[in-house]
Amino acid sequence: MNGPLLRHTWRANRLRLLAVCIALYAWGNLLPIIYSQFGAAFRDIFEQGIVPEAFANFGGGDIFSLAGSIALGFIHPIALILVSVFAVGFTTSAVAGERQRGTLEILLSRPVSRRKVYATLLIAALMFIALATTAFLAGVLTSSTVFEVMTEIDLSLLPLVWLNGFLMFSSFAAIGLAASVSFDRLAPAIGITIAILLVSYFLEIIGSLWPDAAFLQPYSLFHYLQTRAILMGEADPFAFALLGAVALVAIAWALIVFPRRDLAAPA
């Protein structure tokens, strides 16, 4: 890891990180409020059959329990977009964007190996995602306490929820960074990473809303975001292992490709 590069990266992203963390904290606050205030009413609507039952399970989340609403909060597009500011936006531009702008040139003219540059950027990305995930759960805890629904979940399981969310977004971050070191320009790096994320998201959501498409879910990384199962004491170690393995494969790709590839003059 390179200290000056990490400090520079932190400094360049701190305001963005603050904004994302505040937004995620607010989003995390909102879900227990909706559950505590409107959860019973929504349950009645679903039980009356006005809305198809399949819609009561959006990517493994719902608003009929605190565990379900936390799960819904994690997989909701709002959370996805906010965390993707770092899991996709930061990672894809970290190398390909710097290269396109020409600033990678003077960074690599210094005595810093490419592996060190990569490791530093990966650590920065993981740090940002860890803080974003923490902000979301902090929001959940705050409003759960205020609205007195905290007793519905086992607090000792929250670190596992955090780890599961962190691993899932980190696997996307590792994919984004692997794409970033593989391309000379930002557009293909960001395009491929967003395509993987969207296809993965689509497979999970379509599978959760339409039982006939449920067989697609295991092919999605979002399927292994098992917030509700963890909070109900049914954590599957395979989900953690798979998310970790995906991240490791992407990291290995980057560590092989980046030091070996030619970096021609920026266009």
Add this chain to the structure above:
Amino acid sequence: MANYNAGAMTRRYAPLVAAIETVGLTKHYGRRALPVHPPFVHPTGLVRALDDLTIDVREGEVFGFLGPNGAGKSTMIRTLLGFLHPTAGRAQVLGLDVVRKSVEIRRRVGYLPGGVALHDSLSGEDQLDYMAALSSRPPVRRADLTDRLELPERTLKRRVRDYSRGMRQKIGIVQALQHDPELAILDEPTEGLDPLMQRAFYEILDDLQAAGRTVFFSSHVLSEVERVCDRVAIIRSGRLVALEEIDTLLAHRKRDVEMRVAGGLPVLAGVPGVTAIVEMDGRLTCHVEGDMGPFMRAIAGFPITDLTIEPAHLEEAFLEYYEDAEANAPGPAVARQREAG
């Protein structure tokens, strides 16, 4: 024109210590089926960016590296710094292999890229601090450099995004030299600098050389190469076409001579080095190449009323080498056809 090869170069320019040494350095580029760089997959569709390039740059000299756009100058520089991996041959910088010791090389080298890109969100001072921190060497020359390049503190406090092109170039120069590198690799260093700043930069180069530092200098501005460099290499299509001391190069160039004589004109036909003689109405013009002695002896005693000798310039030498190379060497298209065949 000399045919440069590794053996001849070693014999003619064997240095005591080489700051940069390349032997048969070759770099081939190619097209990729995909825009990605998969491991262990090499590109197809060969383009020879560097071809069997053998150069040595002596420690303590200012070395000019010339060639038009696309000749391979940037490829050479990027290979020396480890951005590109050689296809064949070897290269050493400060005695260190460019492939295996790239990080150590960059610790001891200062680099100014052509059209330097800086972080727009940083102030000039923060940019320099960041570069110094990455260098892991104290910026011992910064105060002197910022003073000479007229970068006062209030200017350095402004964000880089507000800088003009010339200001950015000055920051680029300072970041390359502030840690007092043993070797400075400068790609078009005076691009965007006004004449006063160019002069200040030349003085900086003089001081670097006086301090025993080596400068590898790539430029399109031949007059400045002529002014600041000890030796110059000229490349074309990735091949070395000349490597000479500037003085030697200029001594062999043709000078334009024009004289007016009151009376009979001197007979210059057959005088060694004199060509293109034109006589008209008491005026004589010709080219003189190499030693001026025979020409001066031939005109001695004639009642010359006016004599103009245009000094040889690097530009003419450069163009002449290129015209010769064009006529004698296979061009890149031909070379590629041969390669494909």
